[in-house]
Amino acid sequence: xxxxxxxxxxxxxxxxxxxxxxxxxxxxxxxxxxxxxxxxxxxxxxxxxxxxxxxxxxxxxxxxxxxxxxxxxxxxxxxxxxxxxxxxxxxxxxxxxxxxxxxxxxxxxxxxxxxxxxxxxxxxxxxxxxxxxxxxxxxxxxxxxxxxxxxxxxxxxxxxxxxxxxxxxxxxxxxxxxxxxxxxxxxxxxxxxxxxxxxxxxxxxxxxxxxxxxxxxxxxxxxxxxxxxxxxxxxxxxxxxxxxxxxxxxxxxxxxxxxxxxxxxxxxxxxxxxxxxxxxxxxxxxxxxxxxxxxxxxxxxxxxxxxxxxxxxxxxxxxxxxxxxxxxxxxxxxxxxxxxxxxxxxxxxxxxxxxxxxxxxxxxxxxxxxxxxx
Amino acid sequence: xxxxxxxxxxxxxxxxxxxxxxxxxxxxxxxxxxxxxxxxxxxxxxxxxxxxxxxxxxxxxxxxxxxxxxxxxxxxxxxxxxxxxxxxxxxxxxxxxxxxxxxxxxxxxxxxxxxxxxxxxxxxxxxxxxxxxxxxxxxxxxxxxxxxxxxxxxxxxxxxxxxxxxxxxxxxxxxxxxxxxxxxxxxxxxxxxxxxxxxxxxxxxxxxxxxxxxxxxxxxxxxxxxxxxxxxxxxxxxxxxxxxxxxxxxxxxxxxxxxxxxxxxxxxxxxxxxxxxxxxxxxxxxxxxxxxxxxxxxxxxxxxxxxxxxxxxxxxxxxxxxxxxxxxxxxxxxxxxxxxxxxxxxxxxxxxxxxxxxxxxxxxxxxxxxxxxx
Numbered sequence: 217x218x219x220x221x222x223x224x225x226x227x228x229x230x231x232x233x234x235x236x237x238x239x240x241x242x243x244x245x246x247x248x249x250x251x252x253x254x255x256x257x258x259x260x261x262x263x264x265x266x267x268x269x270x271x272x273x274x275x276x277x278x279x280x281x282x283x284x285x286x287x288x289x290x291x292x293x294x295x296x297x298x299x300x301x302x303x304x305x306x307x308x309x310x311x312x313x314x315x316x317x318x319x320x321x322x323x324x325x326x327x328x329x330x331x332x333x334x335x336x337x338x339x340x341x342x343x344x345x346x347x348x349x350x351x352x353x354x355x356x357x358x359x360x361x362x363x364x365x366x367x368x369x370x371x372x373x374x375x376x377x378x379x380x381x382x383x384x385x386x387x388x389x390x391x392x393x394x395x396x397x398x399x400x401x402x403x404x405x406x407x408x409x410x411x412x413x414x415x416x417x418x419x420x421x422x423x424x425x426x427x428x429x430x431x432x433x434x435x436x437x438x439x440x441x442x443x444x445x446x447x448x449x450x451x452x453x454x455x456x457x458x459x460x461x462x463x464x465x466x467x468x469x470x471x472x473x474x475x476x477x478x479x480x481x482x483x484x485x486x487x488x489x490x491x492x493x494x495x496x497x498x499x500x501x502x503x504x505x506x507x508x509x510x511x512x513x514x515x516x517x518x519x520x521x522x523x524x525x526x527x528x529x530x531x532x533x534x535x536x537x538x539x540x541x542x543x544x545x546x547x548x549x550x551x552x553x554x555x556x557x558x559x560x561x562x563x564x565x566x567x568x569x570x571x572x573x574x575x576x577x578x579x580x581x582x583x584x585x586x587x588x589x590x
Numbered sequence: 591x592x593x594x595x596x597x598x599x600x601x602x603x604x605x606x607x608x609x610x611x612x613x614x615x616x617x618x619x620x621x622x623x624x625x626x627x628x629x630x631x632x633x634x635x636x637x638x639x640x641x642x643x644x645x646x647x648x649x650x651x652x653x654x655x656x657x658x659x660x661x662x663x664x665x666x667x668x669x670x671x672x673x674x675x676x677x678x679x680x681x682x683x684x685x686x687x688x689x690x691x692x693x694x695x696x697x698x699x700x701x702x703x704x705x706x707x708x709x710x711x712x713x714x715x716x717x718x719x720x721x722x723x724x725x726x727x728x729x730x731x732x733x734x735x736x737x738x739x740x741x742x743x744x745x746x747x748x749x750x751x752x753x754x755x756x757x758x759x760x761x762x763x764x765x766x767x768x769x770x771x772x773x774x775x776x777x778x779x780x781x782x783x784x785x786x787x788x789x790x791x792x793x794x795x796x797x798x799x800x801x802x803x804x805x806x807x808x809x810x811x812x813x814x815x816x817x818x819x820x821x822x823x824x825x826x827x828x829x830x831x832x833x834x835x836x837x838x839x840x841x842x843x844x845x846x847x848x849x850x851x852x853x854x855x856x857x858x859x860x861x862x863x864x865x866x867x868x869x870x871x872x873x874x875x876x877x878x879x880x881x882x883x884x885x886x887x888x889x890x891x892x893x894x895x896x897x898x899x900x901x902x903x904x905x906x907x908x909x910x911x912x913x914x915x916x917x918x919x920x921x922x923x924x925x926x927x928x929x930x931x932x933x934x935x936x937x938x939x940x941x942x943x944x945x946x947x948x949x950x951x952x953x954x955x956x957x958x959x960x961x962x963x964x
Contacts, residue, residue, distance in 0.1 A: 254912075254916045254918055255909070255912065256913060256918050256920045258918065258919065258920070259918075259919045259920055259923070260920065261900070261904075261920060261923070261924070262904070263900075263904075283912065283915060283916055284887075284908070284911075284912040284915070287888075288887060288888065288908055288912070291888055291890070292890055292906065292908060292909070293890075298906075298908070298909055298912075299909060300904040300905055300909070513658075513662060514661075514662065514665055516665070516666055516667075526635070526637075530635075530636070530637075530674040531674055532666065532672075534658070534662055534666060534672070535629070535666070535672055535673060535674070537658075538628075538629065538657065538658040538662070538672075539630060541657060541658070542628045542657055544628055544630050544632065544633075545632065545633045545919050545922065545923070546630045546632070546633055546634065546635060548919065549633070549635070549919070549923065550635070
């Protein structure tokens with residue numbers, strides 16, 4: 217199918233430089249996807265997201281299905297037109313949200329019944345329905361509905377969820393291939409299996425058998441410690457074919473991106489940049505900064521002296537502290553903008569390091585400074 | 591002093607085209623000044639405010655004195671640097687806020703004692719103090735502390751407040767001329783007198799005697815009906831010298847700007863564009879639109895087909911409704927942006943109409959369409 221081009225492998229790690237081609241443009245990998253759950257990357261306009269360097273964003277089928285609903289989005293001409301974003305969009309099925317947000321869910325092999333977390337209204341969706349929703353959204357990359365195991369998770373439950381995930385994946389792949397979607401859309405397979413390496417291995421093999429345009433590492437960053445997550449990412453990524461992109465769902469903090477890119481992961485998404493930004497915390501090259509705190513009062517330097525974003529070029533920590541102290545929404549926008557830029561700039565520098573065969577040095581340098589708290 | 595240039599008088603009304611020169615740039619009049627009470631035009635970045643066409647913004651000495659406090663702003667290098675806005679700023683003294691927001695205020699000829707509406711801390715400020723605060727902010731146009739009458743207001747109280755306003759104005763003018771401020775800053779006089787024409791007349795005469803770079807119509811739009819406000823604006827504006835700019839404080843809605851520009855007012859400010867925007871109401875050429883309402887659900891047109899702002903060029907009513915329904919802050923930013931643009935574009939068109947000797951036709955056309963609800 218040839219959507220992924222492997223450009224270069226790092227000499228010291230499994231990190232790799234590549235490109236994912238979609239109908240709406242190319243994504244340089246390793247890539248970070250800002251999250252626009254409700255058809256907006258929170259507090260940022262699409263042109264600001266693009267100016268930060270985003271080549272793709274993530275949205276969420278579950279949320280959009282509930283609000284504004286599919287009739288609005290289809291009549292608008294699809295998600296891209298609806299939100300005025302013309303670059304690629306990857307949509308998550310919302311499997312994770314159904315399991316974490318929705319009320320009174322009942323899962324069977326047939327599908328999932330749940331009550332909306334917004335109005336309590338009852339819905340039943342089959343895997344094919346969830347695929348159809350994403351077809352109608354016009355997603356460039358579709359994630360199939362899966363059965364997500366929580367953490368910690370008993371082996372029996374993890375195995376059952378993994379097997380259901382495989383069965384649903386097959387049904388969704390069949391429906392995908394039977395439709396007119398493959399010309400313009402891509403479908404990824406998701407590897408589940410909780411923290412059990414044999415289940416991960418079995419799931420990866422079954423997904424590869426079915427065959428997808430890319431493969432995702434699901435069920436990570438769901439509460440497990442980093443010394444569980446990192447080895448699991450390393451183990452799972454190594455099971456996946458070299459000629460397809462690997463996407464680690466819902467991960468993570470800057471240090472997670474650097475670590476897991478080193479294990480050969482190509483794509484990441486996380487709400488952290490905008491969520492921390494809304495709460496007044498900036499990611500900087502020397503670690504996290506709570507801008508509301510007293511030391512910012514008379515600090516007339518930028519959030520991050522190394523950063524070239526609009527916020528850092530124009531505003532001081534002192535001013536940003538004032539905006540948060542006075543509950544001015546410009547504050548959360550400027551911090552969200554900085555954080556999204558910080559993530560995307562980190563990925564640019566990380567790709568550059570792989571290109572120049574100095575990923576290990578880059579990782580060490582980044583982590584040393586990032587944990588210095590200077 | 592020559593800061594104001596009268597370019598052209600309308601042939602059918604008292605509307606006039608002019609320019610106000612300040613140390614930080616020229617303001618085409620009649621002008622609207624977006625309000626940035628707390629050193630931010632709510633939800634908009636300074637570059638967005640400038641892109642909407644703003645040549646000057648208004649801020650508020652009372653609010654800035656309380657938060658972040660003068661030490662922060664002076665150490666930042668002044669208000670412009672603090673908020674990253676390099677065009678002119680007019681600051682209100684905060685007289686109105688002391689009388690409307692502050693707690694337990696006591697006014698004497700000496701000055702005003704009040705408790706902060708934020709932390710209850712007690713402050714005492716003389717008129718000279720308030721002038722000094724605005725000097726330190728680096729305001730391009732300074733409004734003196736005045737004694738604001740409420741509405742409705744007994745004549746005795748209105749007269750006392752007007753006389754104190756004059757006395758304070760004289761003290762502040764003396765302090766202004768004795769300092770090094772006149773080179774770069776301007777001080778306006780404020781005409782008070784509530785709804786009593788003889789008090790307004792006396793106040794105007796006394797202010798003109800003292801002599802200021804411009805004159806303001808104060809104490810209007812404080813609750814009185816429009817059929818009181820408009821005649822009072824007309825009466826007061828006619829008392830003021832032709833070679834100085836006239837600023838109507840805190841006014842108003844679009845129809846007020848058009849009406850009062852016709853009475854020879856040159857400058858306006860109002861929180862309406864951002865306050866209505868935050869609450870989901872857009873100003874459009876056919877009147878106000880509550881975007882949250884059901885008719886927007888499947889309306890894939892812009893807020894205003896006549897508008898060229900970023901919001902109208904990129905987003906539909908349907909999408910904006912979705913943002914408000916899901917409490918996404920992008921919604922209030924996009925509506926605020928549109929509303930500020932709408933106001934500034936209205937002033938551009940109004941100035942053009944005066945330049946082309948068709949103000950009366952413009953006013954009629956605007957008001958007919960604006961009240962059509964189409």
